[in-house]
Amino acid sequence: xxxxxxxxxxxxxxxxxxxxxxxxxxxxxxxxxxxxxxxxxxxxxxxxxxxxxxxxxxxxxxxxxxxxxxxxxxxxxxxxxxxxxxxxxxxxxxxxxxxxxxxxxxxxxxxxxxxxxxxxxxxxxxxxxxxxxxxxxxxxxxxxxxxxxxxxxxxxxxxxxxxxxxxxxxxxxxxxxxxxxxxxxxxxxxxxxxxxxxxxxxxxxxxxxxxxxx
Ligand SMILES: [Fe+2]
Numbered sequence: 001x002x003x004x005x006x007x008x009x010x011x012x013x014x015x016x017x018x019x020x021x022x023x024x025x026x027x028x029x030x031x032x033x034x035x036x037x038x039x040x041x042x043x044x045x046x047x048x049x050x051x052x053x054x055x056x057x058x059x060x061x062x063x064x065x066x067x068x069x070x071x072x073x074x075x076x077x078x079x080x081x082x083x084x085x086x087x088x089x090x091x092x093x094x095x096x097x098x099x100x101x102x103x104x105x106x107x108x109x110x111x112x113x114x115x116x117x118x119x120x121x122x123x124x125x126x127x128x129x130x131x132x133x134x135x136x137x138x139x140x141x142x143x144x145x146x147x148x149x150x151x152x153x154x155x156x157x158x159x160x161x162x163x164x165x166x167x168x169x170x171x172x173x174x175x176x177x178x179x180x181x182x183x184x185x186x187x188x189x190x191x192x193x194x195x196x197x198x199x200x201x202x203x204x205x206x207x208x209x210x211x212x213x214x
Contacts, residue, residue, distance in 0.1 A: 114154020138178025
């Protein structure tokens, strides 16, 4: 699967254009960045935009969704089965461990609540990469001070889902908050105390300490 990164939006947001080289079918991970540059790239490569992958429905991650659906009225909007927002007729609800195709490429859905209830990650097993939205960044997790956040759920999502993927898996997160844009799970665990906890209670302490010092 090919990946191109776009930076912009509300707060160093990252959107990704992903595509299948065999079929030219493409998808965008999060409508978080102005679409002009993305569409220019799509046209320059003669790609066919088929899907929008929604990591979660926080406003900054769907900010340019209407711009996209205006130009691509039949775009499949792929998000968690029980979304916190209404996405209309072209919404395709996804469940935990469901596999969805993009041409010949396959993405496995991981439901990873905690930062937000409808958070999901899109894992490409073949190419060892996962799109983590605001569940995991380079260096830390997403924040848990929102009304619908839940630190226990985030612990399970991080430790029982993401950190169970192969250590060489590269994470592509929803914001450029780290010292570089992408990182392997292995390196992220080595560098960050968020990912070194031995228990849920230890993780809760790390998160509470972090939020207190912000
Ligand atoms: Fe978020």
